[in-house]
Amino acid sequence: MSKGNSKRGVTRRPSKNSSGDLEFVQLLTPQGEPIKHPDYSVNFTDEEYRALYRDMVIVRRLDAESLSLQRQGELALWASLLGQEAAQVGSARALREKDMVFPTYREHGVLWCRGLDPILPLKLFRCVNQGSWDPESHRFHMYTIVIGAHALHAVGYAMGVTKDGKVGSDDGEAVIVYFGDGASSQGDVAEAMSWAAVFNAPVVFFCQNNQYAISEPVERQARIPIYQRARGFGFPGIRVDGNDVLASYAVTRAALDAARHGQGPTLIEAYTYRMGAHTSSDDPTRYRVDAEVEAWKAKDPISRMRAFLTQQQIAGPDFFEAIDEEADKHAIELRERVLAMPDPEPVSMFDHVYPGGSPLLDDERAELVRYLESFESEGVR
Amino acid sequence: MSKGNSKRGVTRRPSKNSSGDLEFVQLLTPQGEPIKHPDYSVNFTDEEYRALYRDMVIVRRLDAESLSLQRQGELALWASLLGQEAAQVGSARALREKDMVFPTYREHGVLWCRGLDPILPLKLFRCVNQGSWDPESHRFHMYTIVIGAHALHAVGYAMGVTKDGKVGSDDGEAVIVYFGDGASSQGDVAEAMSWAAVFNAPVVFFCQNNQYAISEPVERQARIPIYQRARGFGFPGIRVDGNDVLASYAVTRAALDAARHGQGPTLIEAYTYRMGAHTSSDDPTRYRVDAEVEAWKAKDPISRMRAFLTQQQIAGPDFFEAIDEEADKHAIELRERVLAMPDPEPVSMFDHVYPGGSPLLDDERAELVRYLESFESEGVR
Amino acid sequence: MADTLTLGKALNSGLRRAMEENPKVLIMGEDVGKLGGVFRITDGLQKDFGEERVIDTPLAESGIIGTAIGLALRGYRPICEIQFDGFVYPAFDQIVSQLAKMHYRSQGKVTLPVVIRIPYAGGIGAVEHHSESPEAYFCHTPGLKVVSCASPQDAYWMIQQAVASDDPIIFLEPKRRYYEKGVVDTSLSLDQAYPLHASRVLREGSDATLVAYGPTVRVALDAAEAAAEDDNRSLEVIDLRSLSPLDLDPVYESVRRTGRLVVIHEAPRTLGLGAEIAARVTEQCFYSLEAPVQRVTGYDTPYPPARIEDEYLPDLDRVLDAVDRTFTF
Amino acid sequence: MADTLTLGKALNSGLRRAMEENPKVLIMGEDVGKLGGVFRITDGLQKDFGEERVIDTPLAESGIIGTAIGLALRGYRPICEIQFDGFVYPAFDQIVSQLAKMHYRSQGKVTLPVVIRIPYAGGIGAVEHHSESPEAYFCHTPGLKVVSCASPQDAYWMIQQAVASDDPIIFLEPKRRYYEKGVVDTSLSLDQAYPLHASRVLREGSDATLVAYGPTVRVALDAAEAAAEDDNRSLEVIDLRSLSPLDLDPVYESVRRTGRLVVIHEAPRTLGLGAEIAARVTEQCFYSLEAPVQRVTGYDTPYPPARIEDEYLPDLDRVLDAVDRTFTF
C-alpha cells in the first residue's frame, strides 16, 4: 500500500529554556533592579518588602543551623532549601490564612511562613517522630516523602473545598501543592492534574524546578519546560523566576486567586536551583560542576532582594544587621531545643496505629513492656 | 500585602469538539465523498481500497458472531469492536511487518490485520486461556486488560528498538500501543508518555476515543481533547476521524514513519464511537440515549467506505456480496471451532508459573493429581 | 423489621442508610453513578443523593484513593469502589503508604475514615484479573483494617459499621455471593449489630473446626452439613468476618474442644491468611491439636483460566478431604 | 581467587561481571548512573558500560518496571533498582499483575528475565519509608521469585545467578549490611556457586534451630554464639536465602533433630514469612516439635521513628528470649 504523508507542523524539540533567558516571569533582575511585566506586578509597602527579606534570611539561617546539627550527628538527615528561599517565601506569603498547603520534605521556608514552629521538621529528620504536626492548625499538611503522592491528596482536598461551597468568590479558599521537577514524572502527579482539570479543583500545582532530582538533571524528566505540562490537561501553566521573591509572590497570588474564584487549577514552575546537596547524604560533586553552581550564585534570591532594598532605599545596613542578629537568635534557640529533645518512649511505637484501637496491638505492646521490664528485674544480659 | 494581578491569557475551557466538526483529519465524509487535507492523503490502488473494505466487513462479522456465541453461553464475555472497524483496520494496515503492536482487549480488528488466527481472542473470552498467543510470531503482543499498563511495555519495547539501532532510517521499526479514552487517565499512560518523550522512543500512542469508558463519557477523563495531552510532554498529538479508514491509515502511517525515522513519539486520538455495549455484561441504555447512537450510525465506517467504493466505481454489488459471503464463511468456521474447543486440563494450571520451575508448585501439582485420582478410584463423593 | 435481600441489595441498602445518616459520606469510583457500578451495588444512589455525593471518577485507581484521602482530610468520609480485585494494585502505594500510615505518622492528629469496597474472589467464570483474593497484602499492612461479609445480614450492617468507623477499612465483598439471599434485620441500631471486628460461630460442632470468611463461608457450611449427614461428624464453623485484626479467641476456644482445624480461603496458600491462623492457633492450642492445621486454599499459581477454576477453588470435597486428614494424621 | 569485600562492593562486582557476560544485561533506576546509586552499588558501571546500558530513569517506579518489562520483551535483561523499600509500591501493579504473570498468561511463550534490586529493611537510623521489609507481599505473589543475600559471598554470586535466571526475581539487599566485610571466592563458575534457591545451614547445632534471612542472619549467628557461651546451648542457624520458593527441607531436617524453632525477620509479624514457616514446619514436624514455633519479628505497626527502631527490630536478646520460651513452654 502507498504511504500517507504529512507536514507534521509541530516542533518536536522546543528549545529548552536556559536559566538566563526570559521565558519566565521576573520582576527583579539578579542585580535587584525592578522590571515591569505586562501581566504581573506587586504593590508592597516598604514594611512588606522588608518582611519578605526577613523571612528569607531567617529560613536560610535556620536551614544552615539544621545542616550543621546534622553534621554533628544530631539529625539523621537534612534536606536543605538553600537557594529556594524566594520560591518558597514568595509563594507562601501569597497564601491566605484559610488556604491549605501540601508540602514535600523541603518546604521549611513555607512552613516558617505558615507560622509553624520551625522545630517541627527537625523532629522528623531527627527521627523522633514522622513530622507529626496537626495539618489543620496552620493549614499546612505534614511533609510527604513518597514523591508525588501528596498531589492527589491536595486535589482531593480541593475537591472538598468546592463541595463545601468555598470557591467562587473572593472569600474562596485555595489549595497549593509543592513538588519537585523529579516528581513531575510520577503517575500520581499526572493523575492529580487530570483530576484537577476534570473537577476544576481550586488547586495550584507549585513545582520548584531546582534543576535536579538527586543526581538527575531535569532533562531526565521532561524534554520541554515543565510548566507546559498543564497545557495537555487543559489548564494554564506558567514559569516564574523562582529566585525572584516578588515574581514568585505575584504569580502564585494570581493563581491562588483564580482558584478561589472558581477558575480552576494552575501549574506554576518556579525555576530555581538547589545550591546545596540533595540531602546531607548526597555528594553533588559526583554529578555537577562548580561552574554551574557559581553561575547560580550570581542569581541568589537573598542578595538580589537586598540589592533591591538598598537601591530603593527601603532598608540599610542597620536593618540587615538586625535581621541577621534576629536570625542568629532563632538559630541558637533551634539548636538548644534540638539538643534538649528527648527520644520517644519505645512503647509509644504502638500508639496511634488505629483510631479505633486493636487488641492485637495491645497484646504486642504488653509483650514489649513485659520484655523491657525483664531487663530491669534481671539486669541487662 | 497587596494582590498580584495578571491577564492569564489561557483559555480555561477550550470548547469541546463535537463529533461533527472538523477539528480532525478526515479524508472521507460520512457520505463517502473524498476530501482533501493539506497534510494527509492516501494513494491506494483499487485493490487496496477494496482490501480495506474487506477487512472491515470481516472483522465486524466475526465480532457479531463472537457476541452471539457469548449470548449462547459459549463465551464468558465479549468486548465488541462494533463501530471501531475503521480506526483499527486503518491503523493496523499502516503498520509494517516488523512493527510491534501492544493492544488492549478490544483490538480484534488489529489482530485480524496482523494475520493472527481470529480464534485466539475467543480463547481468552471463553476462559480456556489468557490470550496466550506468541507476541513475536505476528508482532502483536497479548491483550492487556489492566487499563493502561501495557503503555509502559510498549515504550520499553520501543526503547529496546532504539538500543538495537533499528531507528533512524526507512528501514526502522516502530511500535504502536492502543488504548482507550478512559485509559488516558491512568498514571501508567502518563508515565509512558513522559518516558517516550525523554527517550525519544519510536512509539505511536493510538487512543481510540470511543466516547465512553464503560458508562462514563469522555468528559470524565479530560476537559480538552485527548490528543492535546501530548503537547504537555513535548511531542505531537493529532486527532483523526476514527470512522474514516483512509484518514486513520494516513495519520497512523505518518506517525509510524516519523517514529521509525527517529523523530520520536506521536499521540493519535481516533475519534470514534462504541456502537455496542462496553462488553456483553454491560447495559448501555442506563447511561446513553438512542438519539446519540443513531447520530453515530450515520457515520458508520463501513457504509462510508462502501459508498466511496460505489461512487468511485471501485467496487459494485457483486463484490460486496462476495465479501459478505466470505465473511459469513469465516464466521461459521469461527463458531464451529469455538464449539469444538476443549477445556484445559485442570493440572495445566500449574504449567508455566516459572520458566525455572518450582518444587513448591511440583508438590501442589502432585497434590491435585492425587486428589483428582482419588475420585476415580472411589467414585464421586 | 426483617427483609429478605440478596447480599448485593443488602449492601446497597446499607450504603443508602450510611449516606442518609451522615451528609459527609461520599461514594466514589468508576461507573458508580449512572450505572450503579458494574454489580449495581450503588444502584440508585446517585439519583437520590446527587452527583456531588456519588462521584463517577476518572479511570485511575491511585487517583481514587489519593483524592479520597484528601477528601477525608477535609472532613469527608469517602467510600471508594474498586471495580474488581485485580484493579486495586495501581492504588497500592496510596493504600499502604499513605492511607494506612497517616494516622500513625501524625501521632493521631489525622484520621482518615476511608472505606475501600472491593468485589473480590472467584467463582464467577470471569476473564483474568477479575477473580483475585488480595486480602493478605492488606492484612500484612499495619494501619489498615480488613473485613469481609458472607451473608446479607452482615453485608447490611458491616458496611454501615465500616463507614462509621474512623479506621481505614478494606471491605471485601464476595462477588459470587452477591445474589444469595438471606434475612436482614434492619431494625437494630448500629451499636446493637454484631461487632464489626469479631468473628462468629455459625454452626456449633465438636469433632473439628472449620474457619472461613467471605466466599468460603458457604463452602464451610455446606461441608459441615455434608459431614453431619454422610460421615456423622460434627463440624464447628466459624466465620472470621474481621481479617485484620483477627479475632481468634473463638477459634482457640473451639480448637481446644475439637483438636482439629481446617482453614479455607481462595487466596494462594503461601502467606495466605491460613498461614497466620495456623501459626497462632498452634501457638495457643499446642497441646490440644490432634493434627496440624490444614489449609484448603487456592494454589500458588496466578488465578487460572476460569474454565478450570473449580479445581482451583476450595470446595466441599476438598474441605472434607482435609477434615479426613486431620483425623488420619 | 578470593577477595575480602564489603557486601555492597560484592554486589557491585557481581553486577559488573553479569554485564560483562551478557551484552543484553541493562541496569536502570533512579540515580544509578553518574551517582552510582544512593548506596553506590552501581558505582562506576555507567562509566564503563555507557549510558545505553546503565540508565538513569525518570522518577517513576511504575515506569521503571513497566519499561523494563517492555525491554525484556525485546530481549534485554534489565536489572531495576528501586531506591528504597518504601518506594516500590507505586510499581506494585507492574510487579504483581504484569511482571509476575506474563509467563503464565502466555503459557510460557514470553519470559521476562527482570531482576528488581531493593535495598531493604531497617537499622540505619533513617527517616520514614526507608526501612521497610516488603518481602511478604512478593512472596505471596505467584510468578515472582524472591531472594535475599546476607554475606558478601552470597551477594556476589546470587546477583549473578538472579540475572542469569529467566524468572522475574525480587532481589532484597539488607542495606544495613552493605558495609560488612567477608571473603568472596570469585573463582567459581555460576554453576558451581551454591544454588540460588536453596537455603543453607550456616552453623550446626542440636538444641534449637534459628531461621533467618537478609539482615537478621547476623543477628541469628550472634545469638547462637552468645547461647553457646552464656547458656551452653547449641543452636543451629539456617539462612533461608530463597524466600520464594522456600527451601524448607533443611529446616525440617533440623527441627526433627532439635524440636525447637525460632524464625527471625524484621517485617511485621502478621503474615510475615514466619507465619508460613511456622505453618509448614508444624505440618511437617508435628511430632518433633517440643514447643510451638516462635517468631521474633517487627511488630504490627508501621515502621516506627528510627530513634526507637532498636526496640522494634529483632535483636540478640529477643532471639535468646524466644529460644528460652521454646525450652520453658
Ligand SMILES: Cc1ncc(C[n+]2csc(CCOP(=O)(O)OP(=O)(O)O)c2C)c(N)n1
Ligand atoms: C516514590 C519515591 N521514589 C523515590 C524516592 C527517593 N527520592 C527522594 S527525593 C528524590 C528526588 C526528588 O527530586 P525532585 O522531585 O526534583 O525534588 P527535590 O528533591 O529536587 O526538591 C528521590 C528520587 C522517593 N522519596 N519517593
Ligand SMILES: Cc1ncc(C[n+]2csc(CCOP(=O)(O)OP(=O)(O)O)c2C)c(N)n1
Ligand atoms: C486498572 C483497571 N481498572 C479498571 C478496569 C475495569 N475496566 C475495564 S474496561 C474499563 C473502561 C475502559 O475504558 P476505555 O479506556 O475508554 O476503553 P474502551 O473499553 O472504551 O475501549 C474499565 C473501567 C480495568 N480493566 N483495569
Ligand SMILES: [Mg+2]
Ligand atoms: Mg528537584
Ligand SMILES: [Mg+2]
Ligand atoms: Mg472508551
